[in-house]
Amino acid sequence: MTAKADHILLLAGTSEARQLAGTLAETFPESRLTASFAGAVRDLPDLGVPTRVGGFGGTKGLLAFMRHEGITVIVDATHPFAAQMSRNAAEAAKMLKVPLVRLERPCWHPGEGDAWTNVLTMDDAAEALPDGARAFLAIGRKEIERFTPRSGIFGLVRMIEPPKTQLPSAWELILSRPPASADEEVSLFLEKNITHVVTKNSGGSRSYAKIEAARTLKLPVIMIARPELPEAETAPTNSALVDRLRQILARGS
Numbered sequence: 001m002t003a004k005a006d007h008i009l010l011l012a013g014t015s016e017a018r019q020l021a022g023t024l025a026e027t028f029p030e031s032r033l034t035a036s037f038a039g040a041v042r043d044l045p046d047l048g049v050p051t052r053v054g055g056f057g058g059t060k061g062l063l064a065f066m067r068h069e070g071i072t073v074i075v076d077a078t079h080p081f082a083a084q085m086s087r088n089a090a091e092a093a094k095m096l097k098v099p100l101v102r103l104e105r106p107c108w109h110p111g112e113g114d115a116w117t118n119v120l121t122m123d124d125a126a127e128a129l130p131d132g133a134r135a136f137l138a139i140g141r142k143e144i145e146r147f148t149p150r151s152g153i154f155g156l157v158r159m160i161e162p163p164k165t166q167l168p169s170a171w172e173l174i175l176s177r178p179p180a181s182a183d184e185e186v187s188l189f190l191e192k193n194i195t196h197v198v199t200k201n202s203g204g205s206r207s208y209a210k211i212e213a214a215r216t217l218k219l220p221v222i223m224i225a226r227p228e229l230p231e232a233e234t235a236p237t238n239s240a241l242v243d244r245l246r247q248i249l250a251r252g253s
Helices: 015-027 058-069 083-096 122-128 182-191 209-217 238-252
Strands: 007-011 032-037 051-053 073-076 100-103 116-119 134-138 154-159 172-175 196-200 221-224 233-235
Touching (some): 007 015, 116 122, 182 209
Parallel strands (some): 007 032, 032 051, 116 221
């Protein structure tokens, strides 16, 4: 009797996840692969694999999807701050007794010349900005409402999707992905007279340019710590994750 093919659920949402989709399809051609993006995704690329967009409806909805689709492995490659999705995935994997591997890229750490204030929450970050600050806010659209009540600051906000919260009239909004070049960030910060940078500790190289720019301009950085995630097997890179997944699938065959 032929064994049923594995079905990998890739919870996407990062640049690494987009690269991982192609790598997984190429490395495990005998397995099914579904990439899932939560919510509306601007400029969704063609990953070359079956893709779904939208939430599952909590752990209960994720469980129903996994049962219906015969999911046998979960790869959690969501953003480090997508804590609820990671919690739902870990709970569903435990309930259905399927393996889960989370891509957990290393945190950023301050280097020589960096002036960081480490905070635990968005509210702490908002309070840490002094009156009169001209802040570059790279925090995502869901949390921006923590900062808008600060009437004594200017905010330059960059995000991929427009926020639901109306920004103060004097603030500026940039809808784009972060540039790869620190020089571009330096030019932007100088043009807008930025005095502070507020960012999540997302890790990775894709959005590190703003950290390099802050270092170059000697700007203080308010760094928001990652949320606590459920215990899970983790891999720091795509290649390490693929190696671990190869072991898991071989064990199950």
